[in-house]
Amino acid sequence: MIIIKNGRVVDPASGRDEITDVAIDVDRIVSIGKDLPVGNGDEVIDASGCVVAPGLMDAHVHFRDPGFTYKEDIDTGAAAAKKGGFTTVVCMANTNPVVDNMETLKYVLDKGAKTGIHVLSCATVTRGMQGKELVDMEGLTASGAVGFTDDGLPIMDEKLLFSAFIEAKKLGMPVSLHEEDPLFIKGPGVNQGAVSEKLNYGGAHHTAEDVMVTRDCALAMHTGAKVCIQHISSAVSVEMIRTFKDLGTDIHAEATPHHFSLTEEDVLKYGTNARMNPPVRTEKDRQAIIEGIKDGTIDMIVTDHAPHSAEEKAKPMAEAPSGIIGLETSLGLGILNLVKPGHISMMKLMELMSLNPAKFYGLELWSVSEGFAADIVIFDPDRTWKVGEFASKANNSPFIGWELPGQVMYTICGGKVVYKA
Secondary structure: OEEEEEEEEEEOOOOEEEEEEEEEEOOEEEEEEOOOOOOOOOEEEEOOOOEEEEOEEEEEEOOOOOOOOOOOOHHHHHHHHHHHOEEEEEEOOOOOOOOOOHHHHHHHHHHHOOOOOEEEEOEOOEHHHOOOOEOOHHHHHHOOOOOEEOOOOOOOOHHHHHHHHHHHHHHOOOEEEOOOOHHHEOOOOOEOOHHHHHOOOOOEOOHHHHHHHHHHHHHHHHHOOOEEEOOOOOHHHHHHHHHHHHOOOOEEEEEOHHHHHOOOHHHHHHHHHHOOOOOOOOHHHHHHHHHHHHHOOOOEEOOOEOOOOHHHHOOOOOOOOOOOOOOOOHHHHHHHHHHOOOOOOHHHHHHHHHHHHHHHOOOOOOOOOOOOEOOEEEEEOOOOEEOOOOOOOOOOOOOOOOEEOOEEEEEEEOOEEEEEO
C-alpha cells in the first residue's frame, strides 16, 4: 500500500478540504482519515505542507504523433504531463495523418496506453480537416474518440457544422472549436493593435474570434449540442459565452495560462515564443478572461501544449509557427496569477484543472475519496522552482527563467508513482 500522510486534501468532487491521510491499495483509494496505520512494507509519502488533489486533466494538448515527432511524441508528451501533475490528457487531432479514421485513432490510443497515464484523443470533425465533409462520427465514437475538433482551423461552413452538432448531440459527444475567421487576420499569432503596429505586422483582430463564437453559440443553442470554445482570448467572446450560458446553452469555454498571464506587450519581450493562435491580447482582454474564470463563464483551464523545434521558432515572426508548450508550467501559472492574487481558491483551481474537463468529456469522475481510482497529484503550493528544464522535447516557452510556485512533488496514476520530484 501507499500511505500519503498529513497532506491537505483538496477535492472539488466531494468538497473536502482538510489535512488528513490517504491510503492506496493497488489502484484504488481505500481509506481517508487522520493517523492511518502504516503496515510492514507500506510506502509512506510525507505530504506535510502539500496539496493532495485529483490528478490534473489537460483537455487540450498536441503530442504531434503521428507525423511530427521531431517536435514531440506521445512518450515525451506524457513525460511532460507527469512532471506537470497531469494524469489525463486529451490529444488534438491535427496530426499527420489527421485523426479522422479508426486506424490513426487506434495508433494514438494504443501508444498512449503504454505511457502510465491516460492519453485520450479527439477525432476531427471533418475529413482531412478540409471543412468539406463530416467524418464517420458514430464509428469514431465506437472506436474510442472522446470528442470531435478540427483544432488549428476554424470550420467556416455553418451548414456542415450544424450537421456535425446534430450528429454529436445524437451520439452524446462534445465538439470543440477553434474560432478564428481568416477574414479578420492580416497576420496570425499577434493581436492586431499597438504591438502589431510597432512590429509592422498585420496581426489578428479580436473580431476574428468574436464573430465565430457568436455564430457557434447560436448553433449550439439551436441544436442542444455540447460545445466548447477553445483557448478563448477576447473580452467580447467571454461576454458572448456568458450571455449564451445565461440562455441555457450547453456551451463551455477553455482558457490557457498564457491568455491569463500574458498580454500583447509580451510579444515585444519574448518574440515568437509569445506568438500563438489565437494571440495574447490586451490587458483588458486578460482581465476579462480572469473574470470569466471567476464567475464560471470559463470552466476549464487547458494548456494548448504546442511543441515546436527551436529551428522553427527561430524564424521571423511571419514565418514561425504559433504555439507554446505548457504542461509543465500550467499549475504554477494558475497558482501565481489566479490563486495567490485571490481571484479564485485552490479548490476552484482544481475544479478548473481536473473536475470540469472530466465532466465535459463525460468521463467517470475521479476524486480523492474512498473507492475511487488512485489518480493523484501532490504539490507544494509555496515551493518555488525556476522554469528551464523540460521533460518535453521542446522548449518553446516564454516562461523560461520565471520563478513559479506549486512544485509538483508526486504524480500518481492508477496507484503507481509515475513522477517524483
